[in-house]
Amino acid sequence: MSCQTTEHSAYVQPPFNDPGGDIVIRTADGVDFRLLKALLSLTSPVFKDIQDGLTVVPIPDQSRTWDNLMRIIYPITKPEFPAIDHVVAALQASSKYEMREIHSVIAPYLTPYTDNEPLRVFAIAYQHGLQAQMQAAAHATLRRNVTAILSDIPCECDQLPVRIYAQLLRFHHKTNEAIDQKFADPNWILNMRPPMVKGRTLDFTYSILWLRSHTCSAMHPTYLTYRYQSIKATITPPLWWMEFLDKAKNAVKTHMKGTAVNNPTFAIKAMNEAAGCKEICQTAVPLYLPHVIDRMTKEIDAFLETLRFELEPDQPRPID
Numbered sequence: 679m680s681c682q683t684t685e686h687s688a689y690v691q692p693p694f695n696d697p698g699g700d701i702v703i704r705t706a707d708g709v710d711f712r713l714l715k716a717l718l719s720l721t722s723p724v725f726k727d728i729q730d731g732l733t734v735v736p737i738p739d740q741s742r743t744w745d746n747l748m749r750i751i752y753p754i755t756k757p758e759f760p761a762i763d764h765v766v767a768a769l770q771a772s773s774k775y776e777m778r779e780i781h782s783v784i785a786p787y788l789t790p791y792t793d794n795e796p797l798r799v800f801a802i803a804y805q806h807g808l809q810a811q812m813q814a815a816a817h818a819t820l821r822r823n824v825t826a827i828l829s830d831i832p833c834e835c836d837q838l839p840v841r842i843y844a845q846l847l848r849f850h851h852k853t854n855e856a857i858d859q860k861f862a863d864p865n866w867i868l869n870m871r872p873p874m875v876k877g878r879t880l881d882f883t884y885s886i887l888w889l890r891s892h893t894c895s896a897m898h899p900t901y902l903t904y905r906y907q908s909i910k911a912t913i914t915p916p917l918w919w920m921e922f923l924d925k926a927k928n929a930v931k932t933h934m935k936g937t938a939v940n941n942p943t944f945a946i947k948a949m950n951e952a953a954g955c956k957e958i959c960q961t962a963v964p965l966y967l968p969h970v971i972d973r974m975t976k977e978i979d980a981f982l983e984t985l986r987f988e989l990e991p992d993q994p995r996p997i998d
């Protein structure tokens with residue numbers, strides 16, 4: 679970085695125009711920041727060796743970016759990032775000036791953009807080594823199908839290695855399989871903590887009565903094997919229940935949250951069909967299905983939390 683000593687007038691907002699400041703940072707758009715060198719060199723080694731006396735240091739960054747970095751450094755101000763581009767510019771500048779602590783303070787400002795632009799945030803987070811933001815963004819990409827993601831490739835993806843993108847696709851694939859397995863396994867539903875009805879904890883045998891052996895109006899052509907405490911049993915589930923589960927599973931895959939199961943359309947259809955079974959479903963389902971759905975939403979949220987994107991270690995290259 680080249681330094682020069684010149685006269686100038688400062689037009690920037692307080693506290694970045696303090697006459698007591700002993701260094702002037704002149705941004706690419708011609709704005710002068712009069713700052714405290716001690717504070718700057720505390721946060722960036724790049725500014726440690728600047729000569730004594732009021733020095734003007736021109737930098738290639740825009741005043742808006744530099745303003746945000748200074749707002750993080752100066753305790754009485756807060757940065758403003760009205761668009762993701764501003765966060766990216768601040769991340770790049772803080773990397774360039776080796777402001778490590780500042781870098782980690784900026785990272786959470788990516789969060790508000792994660793849901794709308796997950797792939798872009800993923801690429802940015804990868805580029806800047808931000809693990810938590812990368813995980814959150816990878817999770818958010820699950821709410822889009824892969825083709826939708828690819829219909830609008832952000833420019834930041836130019837910096838995303840194919841190897842990392844392939845890991846993201848594998849994460850999609852694994853998540854899909856994990857959800858399929860979760861819904862194919864009746865054990866978690868049968869072993870869910872029983873719901874409370876009228877202040878009373880219900881045993882599962884009372885709450886999921888429809889999974890007890892009975893002659894339903896329509897049975898699903900499968901056998902489910904499950905364990906409840908020490909009991910191992912095989913049941914033939916009612917058709918309406920399996921159809922409900924299938925809808926719930928697809929909704930979870932689309933929305934990636936537990937509340938997706940709690941869709942009134944699914945519940946009403948299930949109840950209507952269950953009404954055809956005079957033996958158990960007709961009475962048990964309207965009473966207990968809402969409680970079971972409520973428990974399922976919580977179980978699914980806890981399960982989705984366990985599906986985390988982790989960067990795979992680099993593969994060793996074969997020796998030629």
Ligand SMILES: [Zn+2]
Pocket residue numbers: 888892893894895916955957958959960
């Ligand atoms: Zn039935």
